[in-house]
Amino acid sequence: xxxxxxxxxxxxxxxxxxxxxxxxxxxxxxxxxxxxxxxxxxxxxxxxxxxxxxxxxxxxxxxxxxxxxxxxxxxxxxxxxxxxxxxxxxxxxxxxxxxxxxxxxxxxxxxxxxxxxxxxxxxxxxxxxxxxxxxxxxxxxxxxxxxxxxxxxxxxxxxxxxxxxxxxxxxxxxxxxxxxxxxxxxxxxxxxxxxxxxxxxxxxxxxxxxxxxxxxxxxxxxxxxxxxxxxxxxxxxxxxxxxxxxxxxxxxxxxxxxxxxxxxxxxxxxxxxxxxxxxxxxxxxxxxxxxxxxxxxxxxxxxxxxxxxxxxxxxxxxxxxxxxxxxxxxxxxxxxxxxxxxxxxxxxxxxxxxxxxxxxxxxxxxxxxxxxxxxxxxxxxxxxxxxxxxxxxxxxxxxxxxxxxxxxxxxxxxxxxxxxxxxxxxxxxxxxx
Numbered sequence: 001x002x003x004x005x006x007x008x009x010x011x012x013x014x015x016x017x018x019x020x021x022x023x024x025x026x027x028x029x030x031x032x033x034x035x036x037x038x039x040x041x042x043x044x045x046x047x048x049x050x051x052x053x054x055x056x057x058x059x060x061x062x063x064x065x066x067x068x069x070x071x072x073x074x075x076x077x078x079x080x081x082x083x084x085x086x087x088x089x090x091x092x093x094x095x096x097x098x099x100x101x102x103x104x105x106x107x108x109x110x111x112x113x114x115x116x117x118x119x120x121x122x123x124x125x126x127x128x129x130x131x132x133x134x135x136x137x138x139x140x141x142x143x144x145x146x147x148x149x150x151x152x153x154x155x156x157x158x159x160x161x162x163x164x165x166x167x168x169x170x171x172x173x174x175x176x177x178x179x180x181x182x183x184x185x186x187x188x189x190x191x192x193x194x195x196x197x198x199x200x201x202x203x204x205x206x207x208x209x210x211x212x213x214x215x216x217x218x219x220x221x222x223x224x225x226x227x228x229x230x231x232x233x234x235x236x237x238x239x240x241x242x243x244x245x246x247x248x249x250x251x252x253x254x255x256x257x258x259x260x261x262x263x264x265x266x267x268x269x270x271x272x273x274x275x276x277x278x279x280x281x282x283x284x285x286x287x288x289x290x291x292x293x294x295x296x297x298x299x300x301x302x303x304x305x306x307x308x309x310x311x312x313x314x315x316x317x318x319x320x321x322x323x324x325x326x327x328x329x330x331x332x333x334x335x336x337x338x339x340x341x342x343x344x345x346x347x348x349x350x351x352x353x354x355x356x357x358x359x360x361x362x363x364x365x366x367x368x369x370x371x372x373x374x375x376x377x378x379x380x381x382x383x384x385x386x387x388x389x390x391x392x393x394x395x396x397x398x399x400x401x402x403x404x405x406x407x408x409x410x411x412x413x414x415x416x417x418x419x420x421x422x423x424x425x426x427x428x429x430x431x432x433x
Contacts (some may be wrong), residue, residue, distance in 0.1 A: 012235075013176065014052045025099045028285060033143060034326050043219055062259065085391075092277075092372075093275050093278055094230075095230060095231050096267050096270060096271050096273075096340070096341060096343075097155055097368070098231050098232055098235065098267050098268065098371050099216060099217060101231065102220060102234065103160060103218065103219060104156060104159075104160035105220045105243055107160060107164075107286045110149055111146065111149075112122060113142045113146065114146055114161060114166055117134070117137055117164070118163075118168050118244050121133050121172065122171060122246045123167045123248045124165050124171055124323065124324060125321075127173045128173065130168065131166075131170045131172045131173075131189075134168065134172060134221055138191040138192065143189075143191035143192055146195050148275050150195070150199055150202050151202070155202075155203065158169060158199060158202040159213075160217065162200070162203055162208050163214065163218050164244060165196050165208075166208060166210070166213045166214050167214065167218075167244050168192070169209045170330060170331060171240075173330060175209045175210075175330050175336060176333070176334050177193075179193040179200065180193075180194040196267075199296070204370060205369050206366075207367050210331065210337075210367030211263055211336070211338065211367070212231075212369075212372075213367075215259075215260040215264050216263070218244055219260070219261060219264045220243055221234060221240060222239040222240065223239070231268075232268040233268075233269045235268035236265065240260065241253075245257055252318060252319060253318055254318055254319055254321070254421070255311070255316075256327065258311065258315040258318050259328075259417065259418065259421040262311040262417065263339050265307065266304060266308065266339055267340060267341050269303065272296075272300050273297065273300050273341055273344055274303075275347075276346055276348075277348045277379055279293045280293050280297075280386050282382045283385065283386055285385055286384055290386060290401045291395070294396075294400055294402075297403050297406075298406045301406040301407055301409075302406060305410045308410075308417050310412065312416075312420060314369065315421055320421070320422075324422075325422045335363050335364050338364045339414065342410065343364060343368070344376065344379070345410075347377075347380050349383075349387070349400075349403055349407055351408065389401075404424055
C-alpha cells in the first residue's frame, strides 16, 4: 500500500514538472506577437539611426555592442535533422537561409580528391588550366570513382561536395550548363557532368552552381568558438575564412573570397528580415502593427546597407585576377549572384516582379533549394495584402514606399560591391541584382 502511494505521488510530481517545462518552452518559441524580441536593436520606434551594423569591420562585431542585429531566440531553432535522412521543416526565422550547421570543412576518404581538385581549379590562372585539371581527373578515373560513391554521402556531406563541384564548374566556365542536357556534353567533360548530375540528384537541387552554394557553404570560423552559438550569430561575430580559397594558400584573400564572405555575413545580419517577413505575412494593411513592422524593415535594410559599406574598403584593397573577374561575369550573366536575403525582402515588398518581370524573378530563385523557393512563394502570397499599400495614400503607404526605396538602395549598394570585386575585368559586369 505504501509503495502504491509513493508511486502515485512521484507520477503526479513528474506530470506537473512536464507541464511547467512545456509552458516555458512554448512561451520561448512563441515570443512576442510580432516576432521581434524587446531587447533587440530593431525596436518599434518609427525613427532613429540604423541599427544592426557597427562602423568597423563587420566580421569582428563585439558581443556587447548595442549597434548590431540581435541573435535570434534559441527557441525558434528547428530540430536538427539526421544527416542521412530527410531534413527538418525549414524555419527561416531561426537562421534565415544559412545552413543549419557550419559547412563541412574537410572531406574524407575518396572525396579528398574532389576537394583537392576544387582548390586547384579555384586558383587556376585561366579556364583552360581548370579544364585540364578535370580532364586529368577523368583519365585517372577519379570522377567515375566519386560518382559511384555519391549515394553513400549524408545530405550535409553532399552539400559540401556540391560546393566543390560549383567551384570547379565556374572555374571552367560551365556555370550555365544543365549537366543532364545532351548539349552540355559538347562543352564539358562527360564524366564530370555525370558526377555533377548525381550530386544534384542527391541534394534535390538542379541549379546549385550559384552564389547561395558558393558563399553560404564555403565558410568557416577562423577559430572554433568556445561554446555553442546559433549559426547566424557565429557568422556575425566570428572572423570567417573560406574553406576553398580563390587565392593561393599563404597569400591574402582575393576580392572574390571577400565577396563570398560578405554575402555570408549579409545573410547572418539579415536574420531579422526573415522574422519581419513572417510578421507581415497575412497581415492586413489596415492593421496598426503593419506600419510598425515596415519601419523595422526599413531599419534592418539600412543596417544591411551599412554592412555592405563596411565590407567595401577591405574588398577594394584585396588582390584580383582576370580569371576571378571572368567567374563573376559568368555568374552575373546567369543571374546567379543574387543574395537570398534580398530575395526574401523582395518577396515581401514585391519590387522584383514589378521592376524586372516575374519570369526574371523566378530565374533568380531557381538557384535556391526547393524548401527556400517554397518559402519565398508563400511570402509572395501571404504578403500580397500588405503590398496593396503601394496603391494607397496616407502615412502607412508612405512607410511602405520608404521600405521599397530602402530595398532598391540596398540592391544598388550590393551591385556596386560586385562591380568592385570584378575589377580588373575585360568587360563591364552585368547588373547583379
